[in-house]
Amino acid sequence: MSRSPPTPSDRPSDLPPELAGWFAARGWQPRRHQREMLAAARAGRHALLVADTGAGKTLAGFLPTLAQFCPSAGPPPPDGLHTLYVSPLKALAHDVQRNLLAPVEELGLPIRIESRTGDTPSERKARQRARPPHVLLTTPESLSLLLSYPESAHLFGSLQRIVIDEVHAFATGKRGDLLALALARLSRLAPQVQRVALSATLADPQAFRRWLSPGGDAGLVDLVTGEPGAPPEIALLLPRGERVPWSGHAAAWAVPQLYQAIRAHRTTLVFTNTRFLAEYIFQLLWAANDDHLPIGIHHGSLSKEARRKVEGAMARGELRALVCTASLDLGVDWGDIDLVVQMGAPKGSSRLLQRIGRANHRLDCPSKALLVPGNRFEFLEATAAREAALEGERDGDPFRPGALDVLAQHVMACACAGPFAQSALLAEVRSAAPYAWLDEAGWHRVLAFVASGGYALKAYDRFQRIVRTREGALGESAGGESAGGDAIWRLAHPDQAHRHRLNAGIIVDAEMLDVRFRNGRSLGRVEEAFGASLSPGDTFRFAGLDLEVESVRDLELIVRAARRAGAIPSYMGARIPISTHLAERVRRLLVDRAGWGRFPDDVREWLEMQDWRSRLPGPGELLVETFPHQSRHYTVIHTFEGWNANQSLGMLVTRRMEERGLGPLGFVANDYAFGVWSLKPVDDPAPLLSPDILTHEFIAWVENSHLLRRAFREVAVIGGLVERQHPGKRKSGRQVTFSTDLIYDVLRRHEPDHLLIEAAWADARTRLTDVARVADVLERAGRQVVHVRLDRVSPLAVPLLVMIGRESLPAGAADDDLLLEAEALASEAMRPDDAAPAGHADAAD
Structure with a gap:
């Protein structure tokens, strides 16, 4: 409104x-x-x-x-x-x-x-x-x-x-x-x-x-x-009298200042990037809440009742602050919000604009926002996002061809509504822009999959969902063709409609356990992997409450209030990578030496020391640093292409290093870089990053990794091949995984070009590995790799190396340990030398 x-x-x-x-x-x-x-x-x-x-x-x-x-x-x-x-x-x-x-x-x-x-x-x-x-x-x-x-x-x-x-x-x-x-x-x-x-x-x-x-x-x-609105007021929150942290994402250091900001405003919306962080920041805010301000929490795993209660309280102006995730990203119009806080990196200028637009929801009144970076790279990212937002620049994901598993689900929905004519439905599907590319051969493959599961599975009755009919519906003649020569399809059995409606959907989360009190009141859901680790008597924090497990039955956790705090559930949702547009802006900030003066002293000194001891990656360059550390040799490649792409490159480069006898021992990745440590040094990084890595090692790696199996599980559920729900019963995550793994192995052996294998590959290339951004890194490597040899860790590599051994921990879970280790690494990286810098750069065109 x-x-x-x-x-x-x-x-x-x-x-x-x-x-x-x-x-x-x-x-x-x-x-x-x-x-x-x-x-x-x-x-x-x-x-x-x-x-x-x-x-x-x-x-x-x-x-x-x-x-x-x-x-x-x-x-x-x-x-x-x-x-x-x-x-x-x-x-x-x-x-x-x-x-x-x-x-x-x-x-x-x-x-x-x-x-x-x-x-x-x-x-x-x-x-x-x-x-x-x-x-x-x-x-x-x-x-x-x-x-x-x-x-x-x-x-x-x-x-x-x-x-x-x-x-x-x-x-x-x-x-x-x-x-x-x-x-x-x-x-x-x-x-x-x-x-x-x-x-x-x-x-x-x-x-x-x-x-x-x-x-x-x-x-x-x-x-x-529309007419342009008032420009937003966006500020960065920085530590008072302290340094911007080297690593960590929770920005727990900011909670005292954040609480004071909440006190100074009518209503504050605090955005986090994950459900874990929402619970964690809410816990820290509640501990600091000496004034007993009404503060709520909202995320997608809370029960409907909990979410509606909080939404109603916000609409009535009864809350002073609400900690939330993307569950409230879009369009929600609560007029009393006068401050939006983004905890951690925004990851994109459009996402940031969308979130801060929740404050002062009026065109002629500026939205007011605070960005709270968790570490130094996030400070640069927040600065880049702020400048992009003020300049009105947008970013977003590109369109790609429509997914085959989604099309299969839609075909089944059409069959549930009634018999359909094959050619007529194809024309209808092609009128949807994502499927304008679909040809007759592809359409027949989709129909064959929905009808029988495909060649390798058609002998199993449970995969028979639709059949061609010889009856006279839709004006068709005998032989399954309509009067116009169009084949007619209908459900194989009426029960298929009920099964479809139980299982249809696009969002495939990890399997969840319901969290309930003994009286039946639902609090929400946690992932099965987390719930399986709990036993009666264990405690955990969820929905802002400290809970003790009474029992685990079927797919439910029965809980009661606890007197002590416990672990916060973490979730396996996909990480949001930094957008390409924002990454380019961060790279420009790095080499804009004249602009460093507006940065906090410690951030400016960090970049100056990096510039003096090593190098900062310029436009079009790919910076590779090699150095010894604790009896190991490290290779750090600064890509700025997001976590998914860097994780993929880390796996591929590690494999190449192994083939070349360099003895790689492991790798670590974040949004900005990835690093590999090995027994032997890398003398020339260019061969590790040649474009043929995508035509050779990439395919072998994905096929033999968990990625393709994970993607197949999701497309098999979306495409209706594996059902999570049965009347009165829900499959556990382990049962779904077991079923999809069996089918995956059968198809890999007997029908490797199966429709769902193709759909899984499409997901693996785009969402799980971000292969387009991997290709961008390799293209830059082909133009110019700048290799800098150092005698010790570089300042720019410190935030990455601090994460070694902690990659699987949820953000905020080990911040104290991170701070201690970061100080030790930073002391080594930032130590001034009387002599000239030890770095030696080789530029390969």
């Missing part, structure tokens, strides 16, 4: 008099982009709105719907689903429902608004299918499930408008693939439907116009841009 007086309009007649009066009663007038969205709707055009936070994007998206239901517009639209709102987060859907009800109730409009997410009770879901509201707020997964019901054709036949909020958050990934396929189906069920997407942070609006358009034609989608 727009909470600030919009710019004056010289065309108030754009709005029905009821809405014009509603605006006027608040001293508002519709903004230009809101009028343009209304004009696009009246012209029957699809539209993409890109406008700053607080610009009234949500209201702009819904304005045509509200206008159509105004009495002055004529008879109200008939009963039935009129507008579908799709958001990436459950919290956002509930927040929009709360805010949208205000104008509807105040204007007395005959609009029923409901939400439908994974938290919605089953009886309400059934009622919504039989008697849908006028406006339904949902997520991509819930929409896909709705489309799997036979009544979906009737349910969506009246649909006029689809509003996709925060489209940048999911369009480029698998959830975006699923939504694009759903949009294609909706356009067939309701040819009149208009598509609208909203975002504040798009780096490439043209690509999103293609994604949003039926058929991928960007020209069919109007681009509407």
Whole structure:
């Protein structure tokens, strides 16, 4: 909603008099982009709105719907689903429902608004299918499930408008693939439907116009841009009288200052990058809370009841601070928030802008934010992100071809809704931009997989899900062809529909255990691997509470309140890598010597000592440092390409070093570099980084590592080959892993080109190994490797070496140990010498 007086309009007649009066009663007038969205709707055009936070994007998206239901517009639209709102987060859907009800109730409009997410009770879901509201707020997964019901054709036949909020958050990934396929189906069920997407942070609006358009034609989608808002006020929080830490990510040092900031503001939103850090920072804040301020916690593993309770308290202005994760990243409009804090590195300028936009949710009022770096590299990253945000620069993930496992799930959903014609569904699928590439051969492979599991599995009845029919449905003739020569497919058995709906979804988390009190009250979920390590009497901290395990039964942890603190659960979610755009900015900061003067003294001295003793990587250069340390030889390669790419390169370079007899002993990686320690020194790093590493070692490494098995487990679940849920029973994570490993081994031996093996490879290349960024490093290595030989550890390598042996620990778990070890390494690296620097650089062009 727009909470600030919009710019004056010289065309108030754009709005029905009821809405014009509603605006006027608040001293508002519709903004230009809101009028343009209304004009696009009246012209029957699809539209993409890109406008700053607080610009009234949500209201702009819904304005045509509200206008159509105004009495002055004529008879109200008939009963039935009129507008579908799709958001990436459950919290956002509930927040929009709360805010949208205000104008509807105040204007007395005959609009029923409901939400439908994974938290919605089953009886309400059934009622919504039989008697849908006028406006339904949902997520991509819930929409896909709705489309799997036979009544979906009737349910969506009246649909006029689809509003996709925060489209940048999911369009480029698998959830975006699923939504694009759903949009294609909706356009067939309701040819009149208009598509609208909203975002504040798009780096490439043209690509999103293609994604949003039926058929991928960007020209069919109007681009509407909003007026620029007030520039944000972004400050970096630094230690008082102390040095910026060398390593660590929790920024626990900042808690006393953070608590004072909370005291000085009405409501503070504290963002962390992981669920572990949310619990950890909440614990530290609560220990410092001498004033007993109401402080809450919110993340995706908490129970629905816990999340709703906190969201309600925030909406009523009852909390002074809320520690959260990406579960509240997007669009949530709580007007009393006057400060946003980012704990640790922001990882991208768009993500940072999205988060700080939650403060002072008004276009004419600057958002106020504090960035709290955990270490020196994070200080540089936070500085780069701050400057990018102030300059209005955006970043984001690129689009890639639609995933085959998602397509298989969609085909099954279509079959659950009723028999489908093979060629007609292919045409529909191709109209979704992510699948415009799909040819007949690929389509037949997808159908064969959904029908029987593929060549190697077709003998097993449990994989038989759809069949070609010889009956007369859809006007087909005998032999399974329609009157137009189109093959018809239907479910192999009606039970398949129930099984699909139990297991459909795109987000495949590690298997979880429910955490409950004995009275049945749910607190949320922890990962099975963590829960399996607990025994009765053990304690742990979760949902801000100290808990003691009473028993472990089935897939539940039964707990009671404890008097002592315990371990905080960690989660195996994927790490967010630093964006390519932000990494380039950090590299520019490193070589901008004139700009170092604005840095804290210890950071400036760190860079100056690095510059004097070794070298700082210039544009287009790949800096490789080699040095001895504690009877070992170290090779550190400063890539700035993110953790996934550096982890992959660390594995590949280690293998090459082993083949060359250098005796590698291990490696460590972070977002900025990776390092290998070995028995023998590396004299020439260039051969270790030659491009053929991707055509030879990369394939062998991925095939023989856990990565492909992990990717296969996820695509097998998404593609429906392995079911996690059965009626009245849920498989444990071990059971799912056992099943997928068996199938994986069968397919690797007998059908290595299986559809899901291909899908797993696509995931391994993009998400798990970030092979595109690996290739960027190798391309830089081919242009210019700068090899610096040193007699001891370099200042730039200290933050990396401190992590050796602690890579698997959650951030914050070993900060005290890290500080001690960092001091010892830093003393060696920063020790001044009377002699000239020992570094010797070789540049290989």
